[in-house]
Amino acid sequence: MRKISESTVTRLSQYYRILNDLIENNVETVSSSEIAQINSITAAQVRKDLSFFGSFGKRGLGYKTRELKETIAGILGLHKKWNVALVGFGNIGRALLLYDEFKKQGFYIQAIFEVDENKIGSTIHGVDILHVNDAPQVLLSKEIEIIIIAVPAKSAQKVIDFFVGLGIKAFLNFASTSIHVPKGVIVKNENMSIELEALTYFLTNK
Secondary structure (H helix, E strand, C coil), X not given: CCCCCHHHHHHHHHHHHHHHHHHHCXXXXXXXXXXXXXXXXXXXXXHHHHHCCCCCCECCCEEEHHHHHHHHHHHHCCCCCEEEEEECCCHHHHHHHCCCHHHXXXXXXXXXXXXXXXXXXXXXXXXXEEEHHHHHHHHHHCCCCEEEECCCHHHHHHHHHHHHHCCCCEEEECCCCCCCCCCCCEEEECCHHHHHHHHHHHHHHC
């Protein structure tokens, strides 16, 4: 398969959510123009994004919503359960543990790693808080493939280096710092300050 841009993958996730909403409203078919209008892009962009992965729908008839949703779910890897570990259990970590959408999309937090002795040994909503030194055994036994980083910025690089050394290839990083990883490892950064600054830029320069 040719290399797919991050923007295309992001739009596929948006299409998936659009299709889910349409299905919940008993809509059986949808056109590329309708998807485009909901997503504020062009119909040509929708068709191009989907064309990377095959031929879908019929000209003049559109796409079957359930069929296209299942196809996109397979492309995004949402057809299986993903085991996730959370590193850091401060305010952000607690909020992420309680975020119900993760389970709905097939992401299950199976362990929380900490270094704070006051937190280690607790069980929160059925998830054990363990010392980070237990990670090698826990990652293997619970078949964890994704790590969410919710530690202070000054610790994030060291923590990710540690888990890269244990074979983890995918990270969702909530620490507000630049992260460097070797080839073959992916880090997605979630920085709420940057997103807010984009909003303030818009308001300042509108």
